[in-house]
Amino acid sequence: MSTRNQAASRRARLGGAIASLFVVAAVLAGCSSSSDSDAAYVDSGADAEVAEAGAEPAFADAESAQNPQSPVADRSVIITGLMYMTVEDPIESADQAADIVQGAGGRIDARSETAPDERDGGSASLTLRIPSTDLDAVVDDLRDLGTVDQFSTDSYDVTTEVTDLDAQISTLRTSTARIEALLLEAKDIKDIITLENELDRRQAELEGLEARQRGLEDQVSMSTIALSLTTEPVVVVDDAPETFWDGLVAGWNGLVAFISVALVIAGVLLPWLIIMGLIALAIVLPIRARNARNRRRAAPPAPPIATAAPSPSTPDSSQTASATEATADRDS
Template sequence: MSAADKAAAPERADGGAVAEAQPPAAAQDKPAQAPDLSVDQRSIIYRGSISVRVKDDVNAAAGQASGIATTAGGFIGSDNRTSGSGGSGTATLMLRVPADKFAPVVDQLSKLGSEEHREISTEDVTEETVDLDARITVQQARVDSGRRLLAQAKTLNDLVMLEKEVATRESDLASLQAKKRRLADLTALSTITVTFLGPAAPTPAGEDNPGGFLGGLAAGWDALLASLKVVLTVLGALLPWLIVIGLPVWAAFYLYRRFRPNRATGRPALVAPAGAVPAVYPPHPPMPASAPPVPSKQTDETDKP
């Protein structure tokens, strides 16, 4: 390299540094944009439950449902089956399938028999996801700054204090990251609970209960029947005790009332206490049999002359 090139190299380096430090005019005039939260970019949790009555064995339908979930790229979260005689068996499977395969899988499951109940629910967690991302970024920066300060600690007290602070920040960061992973799992894989009923299996309670006034009336009637059942159960449990204990007590009381000795019903005479002097009243003078009329001193005005 020539001397001129060596002399020009610092100038180009400085000029390049200055050019990189200054943002372009287009970038300065461009306003800040909000994150893209369109339908494709939103985080939505899909949940569904479906009941299907099959004509044959429920185990065969459960096997077909497992194949549908595996083909869609999902897996089986749980599998509960009950066997019964006469086609009364049931099978309940919880399937986890990709969110974009949620609707097709539900439709395929409904075709395995006669659909009796379907319930689909969605939950939009986009704002929560964005908030978690921002909090994780801030917490990660706090952890990095704490680690840098920990590396520069010079005294034992500073070292202990910074280690405690860094451990607290790392714990908070791990908690936020766990929440983010949980939301990511729920949004990436939807949950479908499918129940297969045999030909003679009863319909699960609560699926055919209407809402509104009729639903409240049916719920109240069921509660009344349940309360009466409890009361009758208690009475049935107490009845033997009432017979064993109550009848002898009643018989003893009846015999006592019937054969008890007769007692005087008169009231006892009143006796004056000792030392009390009875009150003596003067005798009332007898009234004459017939008394002459007493003349009136007043004279009627008509008798005057």
């Protein structure tokens, strides 16, 4: 009985060991299958991400193909225009226009004014630089200054030029940086001179391209409007006489106007004439008196007149003259 029990216990232990081996094998098999499935999942996820990344540009291209007007917002457009207005006071309206533009963030690049006269009420011209985003609002404010006689704008699309210029600048900057790096590593004097000359040439070219880029950016960001302000034309009335009576009236009015002007001129000149006359007398009278004294001094003395007694044979001249007068009276 004991022998049977021992054999049964051996068989039980052997069965338990075999069962344990089966369990361990099953666990190991499950772990390996789990690892394989995880690796397969990771690989499939990576493939999915790659496929997703590859499909994304295709989807974007398809979307841009379906909506060809989507890049319109990125266009670079230069806007210029002309605006002619009739206002009451061009100078004052020019000041108001300058305030409107500067209030919107713009500037005045040029300004000229003409003062009013008898035939013209004056004028003013301004070159306005207005932010492109606020162009419509500023133009609406300018319309309130007076009557708009003419307004026109032109648009120039420079998107291609801006894009090409950006690409050239980017390429030139990269090549310039590469030459600078080579210049730092150069040992031979000839290589150094060659690299420096090439670097100077490319830097000068880069500065020119950047200046063009800044000019285009300014023209795109700030629209240019030439504003002209004038007044209503002065009407000249032809008041020329057409009849005899009109001519007589015009002549009389002209005579009265001439006399009035002559009297005004005489009134203006009279004090001057009096003063000048007094000055002339003060100068001339002493000169004439001095000249008279000089003439008297220079004249020779007169010779004395000799008085002779009348002779008895010669008649006196007074008696002869009395006889002549008596004869003439008697003859008459």
